[in-house]
Amino acid sequence: MNFTGSNILSVNQFDRDSVEYIFSVADKMQPYARRQKRTKVLEGAILGNLFFEPSTRTRVSFGTAFNLLGGEVRETTGMESSAIAKGESLYDTARVLSSYSDVIAMRHPKSGSVAEFSEGSRVPVINGGDGANEHPTQALLDLYTIEKELAYHGQTIDNMHICMIGDLKYGRTVHSLSKLLTMYKNVRFTLISPRELSMPSSVLDALDTAGHAFHITETMEGIVDADIVYQTRIQQERFASPQDADQYRGRFRLNQDIYTKHYKPNTVIMHPLPRDSRSEANELDNDLNQNPNLAIFRQADNGVLIRMALFALTLGVVDQVDQYECPV
Ligand code: CP
Structure with missing residues (x-):
């Protein structure tokens, strides 16, 4: 599977080789997650972290993973604090927010909503849970x-x-x-x-x-x-x-x-x-x-490693993580 620029919407898109590749990248993220090493490989990049349903682990670990790779996080939580509450479509929301971000992580209560959102997005979208469908x-x-x-x-x-x-x-x-x-x-x-x-x-x-x-x-x-x-x-x-x-x-x-x-x-x-x-x-x-x-x-804890790996893969920087190391 070619990860660069890809959405991560369902486990159906993976085969065993691609899963094992993600795990090998997650292993390489351990010293950065443990603060033994530091990298700025995603300096200047922005994660749009959109959580329309409650979350502690998934939302914060997506943000932490992006920060640990040197990027910044812009976040919206809850339906009521978004223009979706005024009737804006997922397509329009995606079209707008994807020009503010390099990658988007999203959770939404409706099955299929993250895939629908991805159709309007110009950047990779990662499913943080869509209703009872997938995570x-x-x-x-x-x-x-x-x-x-x-x-x-x-x-x-x-x-x-x-x-x-x-x-x-x-x-x-x-x-x-x-x-x-x-x-x-x-x-x-x-x-x-x-x-x-x-x-x-x-x-x-x-x-x-x-x-x-x-x-x-x-x-x-x-x-x-x-x-x-x-x-x-x-x-x-x-x-x-x-x-x-x-x-x-x-x-x-x-x-x-x-x-x-x-x-x-x-x-x-x-x-x-x-x-x-x-x-x-x-x-x-x-x-x-x-x-x-x-x-x-x-x-x-492993959620941070996996999400770091997915950001590095979808943004195509896996081979550059150690080139952008900086003092801890
Ligand atoms: N496991 C999980 O999805 O937890 P949160 O709801 O806290 O994100």
Whole structure:
């Protein structure tokens, strides 16, 4: 895949080679992310960071990644602070903002909205999450984390067993991650959710086509030999009301006691975050915070590396990062 000038809208645009190339670039970003080295390779460049839906990690890590490469960030947050609230189209917004920016990262509550926006943009657009559809940069950082965590235990993504738990219908991160995993061999899936919140058939079809075995269940059976457990939050914002979401909260809790009794040693615990820490939900208890296999904060840290890699790739500066090094 030729990244320079490309939009990053869906994981469907990647093959395994391009994913592994992104990961190799992310590895090279580590000394810059850790502040051991400094580069100004994107000095003078501007990121338009447009978040029309709440975000902590994705929005701030896009901005941090761009700053760490020497660029500047212009940001808008919330629908109400944008002219979209006055009826402006995504096309017009893109056409205008892309002349103020060198690259745009965007999150929006509507499925397909970031692709629609990209049609009006003159610069690369990176999808930071479009409704319940996709979250490609999260899927890349999740997969990067899985590769590192499994390698630590001498395992590979090929032949692993992953359990995805929770709101698999509206959780866009599990849609994108599942599609990325179709590029690997013999991955076994256990998909645990309330029946009403089960994985969409389009994702199941993709797993089927890839030859991956999947087991769909409403109980926590099947986790005993999982290599990766990927918990998700009930996506309240996709329901008609908070009360509609309430009926599903708290069904699939994980805490240290359950982990010790029912999981095999070294099962890696993941969650895209935010976790819903209210007592009625609490899908991932704080008592797991000292568990060395809890990878959730390593996941979030890896988001900066992946987003640095994507900026360097889409702006065509991968080979110049070290040429623009400056004193730390
Ligand atoms: N994982 C994730 O997308 O988190 P934010 O909603 O905080 O960006």
